[in-house]
Amino acid sequence: MSSINQSSLTEFLLLGLSRQPKEQQQLLFLLFLIIYLATVLGNLLIILAISTDSRLHTPMYFFLSNLSFVDVCFSSTTVPKVLAIHILRNQAISFSGCLTQLYFLCVFAEMDNFLLAVMAYDRFVAICHPLHYTTKMTHRLCVLLVMGSWLVATLQALLHTLLMAQLSFCGDNIIPHFFCDVTPLLKLSCSDTHLNDLMILTVGNVIMVTPFVCILISYLRITCAVLRVSSSKGGWKSFSTCGSHLAVVCLFYGTIISLYFNPSSSHSAGRDMAAAMMFTVVTPMLNPFIYSLRNRDIKCALRKLFTMNLHLPISIRISHT
Template structure:
């Protein structure tokens, strides 16, 4: 392929973890297990919530949406990565790369919004328990999901259209396991200053603002919990929210390391590891974090998977 502004690439090469040449079989098995675990876990959560009318509450409504988004988020990257490992190929077409980038950004944004909404839901439940049903109405819950979906759909469209106007010349090697914006922009032979500005502005708004809202919500939650006279009550409240907060810290910590840290701190290995955390590990952890200590959800799942229930259908 000749260099020059008139030439353009028709495909990219995803290096992924190809530098780990001796561990490809181990990596394949690891990511396959992670993907199947996340797929099965999130599907089971959605099945349990859909099949039990007792779980048709705001908290479980948001959880079902989070499970769906997590399932889609890891499905945008892991199957292609596994296919490349299995076939020993690294290519992805130009159009497929932009499509993957769009859906990665969309579902990552939606994951971010849902974590924020769930933090607000827990804040209302703990700080205003007597008014919870009047505040968290069906209309508000639907709006808290519908509006983020609109934003999450339009935001990656902006980035995709801005990247589609760029020229990509001779260099088509993406040193990542998926088509990430930060990995695509350095390959362009066009001026990418507008793209970089929009990435910083949008990432700042879409991730910094929600993370601030989560921080405020949990600060007030902790303050309210500390006023509970019963030690058992405090333990129960912290147990409910602690796992959610741990996932939030993991998710936002990884995103900050990739998109909001100084460029001098970036490296292929660090960015890949951080991306694996919020693109693969966090979606897999969600089913366990939100269900292992949730007796209502475990009971609904047992009921949905009971032989009598299955055969009656």
């Protein structure tokens, strides 16, 4: 707690969307609320469909259910605070609350990163080594991959949070953002932030780029394997199972690279906020729609889930009569 005492600030003010006219703020509040509800409902439906359909108890859907859980947590780290700011008209967030939000943001962002890489590896084994898929992608390996991802993500988030806690904040306390992110916090610090920047550009790059490279290698080998298939229909059928995952990969990395892989001095508040909204708010909402709309198994499981829920009240009424 001594690190907190170094700072004369006890709280920050999240400007976020508050600089917009009142009418636009109300519209943005409604938009954030709809997106958040769609995110939670969509991802929970994916988890429920996978857990209740025994046909989906496979490694691919095990990783997908974990991704849906992480997306719910990821969105819940930022959006409820934005909604509370508009309802209570209180933009303040305590110093410890800001660091806590930063920590969980780092954890869930890295978990998204690792799970996308693990899912790419799963598709690589399924397409390039189909005869050995069940022996390679065992339940034990799947659990270890997820647990290892949580461990590395937690340690990496702890590193950045502890380094941020060592800084002093003795001047401006206004964050031109809708959550406590690394870049705007570094700009507010009156301490030397070179170590923080160095850790972001080294440890952050290694942990973020390594899974991305694994994804690229996996899909390069998948593409080569598909091109070698004699039947073009069979090849594209194999590759079509990767379409949803590729779409999510493009959404995730397209925004996060531009946001975090530059020195803090090169960032602008408007661009950072737009990119942050994409990967913390919009992408978690789109993931369940991308996977359900392009995946026949998920659509069948969701139809089965809704049909079962519709038939249940009818059967209860019949039994009572």
